[in-house]
Amino acid sequence: MIESKLCERWSPEQIVGPELKGKLSFKTIYNWLYKNFFDVSRKGKTAKTKETRGKFNIGKSISERPEEVKKKEVFEHWELDSVVSSRGEEQSLFCNICG
Structure with missing residues (x-):
């Protein structure tokens, strides 16, 4: 039974x-x-699925910028940076117009 x-x-x-x-x-x-008195298999926990979504397209590194942009000599070059919290609750965008 x-x-x-x-x-x-x-x-x-x-x-x-x-x-x-x-x-x-x-x-x-x-x-x-x-003590394994019964021949019953344990159910156990199910394995978590791996992340299947794509990764962020990071783009060019800051070190790959042209010299005039690095020296901030030319007007109208935009610098943008975005920050997203690890929990996805908050997002921020920073913008700087050099010139």
Whole structure:
């Protein structure tokens, strides 16, 4: 009876229930399970799926900028930087017009 209920994925608490209360403890069933008295496979946790979304297109590095932009000699060069929190709750955009 106990092994058939375990195969149906009943918990030891459900198996003991009101019928066997006082005659058998659910802790005893857990001890039997840990000692492999029953031929029942453990369910276990499911594996988390890996991230399948694409990665950010980072673009060019700051070191690859032209010299006139690095020296900030030419007007109308925009510098943008964005910051997104790791939890995705907050976002910020910084803009600087050099010249």
